[in-house]
Amino acid sequence: MAFRIKVSAYANNEVAFMSWQADRKIPGCLGFEIFREYLDEADNVTEAVPLAAYVAFKGQSNPDWLPQNTSVWPVQKFSWRDLTLRKKRSEAMRRPDEVRVRYRIRPVAAYSPGLEKVTPRVEMTNGKANTYKGAPIELSYLGPPAYSNAILVTRRRAPFETTFTNGILSGQWLVRALTNGQGGAVPDGVLKAHLVKPDDRLRTYLSGDVIEIMRSFFAREGGRFHMALYELEDEELQKLISDNAERIDLILSNTGLGKDGDDDSEDAGKVWDSRNAPARAALIKIARKRGTKFTLQHRMFNNSIQIGHNKFTVWVDDQGVARSVLTGSTNWTWSGLTAQSNNCIRIDDDAVADSYLRAWRRLHDDELPLPDDFGDPMGSNKQGEALRTENQTPDEAKLTEGEAQIWFSPNMAPRKYPKDPDTPPDLDRLFSLMRRANRAIFFLAFYPSQQGKYSIIEEAVRLGTHDKSLNVVGAVSAEQAMFNYRPSEKTADGEKTPATAPYVYVKDNISVVRAAALGDRRIMKPFGDFYREILKAGIAIIHDKILVIDPLDPENCVVAFGSHNLGFKASYSNDENLVIVRGHKALAEAYAVHVLDVYDHYRFRAAEAELRAEGKKGWDGFLSKKDDWQDHASKILPSYFTR
Incomplete structure (x- = not known):
């Protein structure tokens, strides 16, 4: 037939x-x-x-x-x-x-x-x-x-230049490369030794074009660069800053308590900003040089509520006109470049760049008290009222194709969201666009909130539940962010129930998975010819903050990206940026491909982990010799993308 x-x-x-x-x-x-x-x-x-x-x-x-x-x-x-x-x-x-x-x-x-x-x-x-x-x-x-x-x-889709890391560590090729093809445990420090070394083969592979776009951004002649960074812990990127220091004005925030660092000593986790400390010390020396034009502002929150989460750079030409901005989800760290899925995007548009420049100046004017020692806690440090108020109104930009809306946060008065929070204006706009979705919502998220509450995860699942024709496809990094995660609870007799952390949430047209590796030590053994894989090198696995709506619709497609974790916490508490682009189909397709790349990689692994967690038999790891594979092969993505 x-x-x-x-x-x-x-x-x-x-x-x-x-x-x-x-x-x-x-x-x-x-x-x-x-x-x-x-x-x-x-x-x-x-x-x-x-x-x-x-x-x-x-x-x-x-x-x-x-x-x-x-x-x-x-x-x-x-x-x-x-x-x-x-x-x-x-x-x-x-x-x-x-x-x-x-x-x-x-x-x-x-x-x-x-x-x-x-x-x-x-x-x-x-x-x-x-x-x-x-x-x-x-x-x-x-x-x-x-x-x-x-x-x-x-990577060129005017006015955008898009790059994505290949920072998925749970691949067979990587564990075999690190163990000379023998499999088994990778000795401590072996992977990091590759990832921190400039021009290393594995670093080059995993970082994609991201390092190159960062280099090229600073290669232009003249002008000044206004930077706002959360983390700075990479030898090559620190050198990029020091080599161009005379043209840089940097606002550097603090890192956390070292929970994602490498210090295993008794005092680990008790000092703020441990990851940025070496780079900060080196930059202070440059800033103290006589006659230097390099400026460094320390933005130290040093508490568990606020973070200065930005990772953007604005280039201003010699006439003082903002021309271009580099933004996205990629922290300036070796792990951000190589051990996480991330995006880094350059936008060559005067209106967008000017929006970021004005936001940078607001941050610069919003000075915070400094601790006696950079590692000391500052429990009351928070953004000022003027900054929060000014951030409540977005900037608009008409692009060569489509339009952009640029948001900055915090944009709510309380320093953290209360029990029954009002929806922040940036997420209110995003939720409104999601509710207009016709056929598909795709996303990648790190950890916007527990169970995805008050975030794009909860909203996407809600919309997909009520509209079976709407495909909802996404992947998250943290197990606690899964919509069907259940935290530990106390029973009537005082006992604690264990938390349940599913690997998948699949219901009809909805498919949300979390990052997983073959050989999860808790539940799954390798199978077929597969070796046990590496899941992560730090805390984050999926670090993207991406939402894509109807990417094949030329007029109504939407892409949202930036540092914003796409949940209420980011809008209430953090220094963040969020770009929402509508009507730029080429950009929407590029970001959709990245979402599908990450989702599809983890979907297989998460599904196998879920089956084994339930005591069910999974795939044996080999191709079928019968045609019945067609009966259970997923058709959700082909039904939307095949035209």
């Missing part, structure tokens, strides 16, 4: 996401062969590359995790991520961007003499037919190939 397949593809500067749909179940289908095809300006194919594949069929094994490709081990899903679009896992070299590609997808079945035979490609195995255990499985094509639309791999 004939069938038809439609394919759509999308990309940012790091990853491509493709989805496809068949008009019916394909009898005998064992998956799909996928090729990346490079195109010239006339849409001629200049090179065709099969996508890498690592998971073997049942009866085979890939113990050394060596790559085959999808002509050997096809994709048994209806969506896929091209993770090697820009990066190579065998070396630090990155493939170029500014190229046009499309994807060729073709269904395959077990070999049949009446069908065209699949000839396995051997580019990834040094010409060897196979590098795995078990007999090869011959395949046939079930029909002609289907082709996606052509996509441009770029």
Whole structure:
């Protein structure tokens, strides 16, 4: 019986996401062969590359995790991520961007003499037919190939330049790289030794284009840079500041009590700003040099309520006009660059940059009392009333495509939100846009609040619950942020019930997962050819603060990004920035691809962890030799993205 397949593809500067749909179940289908095809300006194919594949069929094994490709081990899903679009896992070299590609997808079945035979490609195995255990499985094509639309791999979407880290540590490639392919526990300090070292292969791979966009931002001639930073704990980025210090005015806030640091001594966690302390000391020396034009303002809250959470830089030209801003979720730390999922975006728009410059000046004018020692607590330090009042009104900017609304916080009078809080104005605007969503809401969040209350998580789940046609897809970092998290409680007899921390919240059209790794020590053992993975290097795993609404709608698509954690706490208590862009489809697609990259990686791991936590049997780690995989493969994303 004939069938038809439609394919759509999308990309940012790091990853491509493709989805496809068949008009019916394909009898005998064992998956799909996928090729990346490079195109010239006339849409001629200049090179065709099969996508890498690592998971073997049942009866085979890939113990050394060596790559085959999808002509050997096809994709048994209806969506896929091209993770090697820009990066190579065998070396630090990155493939170029500014190229046009499309994807060729073709269904395959077990070999049949009446069908065209699949000839396995051997580019990834040094010409060897196979590098795995078990007999090869011959395949046939079930029909002609289907082709996606052509996509441009770029970080430039005027007036934006978008970059994303590859800071997902729970990958098979990483644990094998750190253990010489043997698996097992990674010795303490081994991973960090790579991640803190400039130009290290793993650091280069995990940081994506983020370090490059930071360097290029400071490479322009003339003008001054006005910076507001939360954390500064990276040798290379600290040098970037010191090398350009004569053109920098920096407001540096404090880090916490060292809970995410590396000090294991008895006094760890008792001193504020321990992570920033070395960089702060070095910058103080520069600021004290005679005749220097570098200025440093210490913004020390040193309490558990307020944080100066910004991570933005504004460039002002020699005429005093704000021209560009660098913002996003990426802290200026080695972990922010390499060990977390993050975004860093440059906006070359005068109106947006001017908004950030005026916000920087408000911070500068809102001076805080300083502690006698930078590590001392300052329990009463908080933002002033004038700052909070001025932040209640957003700035508007008409862009070359779409429009932007720029918010800063805190923008509520109380220093923290009360028991029955009023909705802050920035989130009121965001919730209003969410309520207008037509088909899809996507998000990534760190930890806006427990159970996602008073945040975009609670609002998204509520909207999806009442509208079954609205797809709600997201991923969170902290287990406490899950909508269905239940904290520990005291029983009538004084006993404490254990907290319940689900890995997934899945209900009809809603799918929210939390970051997980194969081999979670509490519940899950590795399976198939998979080794136990690394989950994190610090506290945060997913550190993005992203909301994307209807990314395929040219007029009504929405992207929200910045330092704001997308919950009431950020609006009431913290120095934050939030940009809401409406009607810029290219930007919405780029951010949607990043959300899908992170979500899809953790969705599989979270689902397996949840099954095992419930005592149920999960996936065995191998491809099926039957066509029944189609019956349970998720179709939520393909139903929206395939056009």
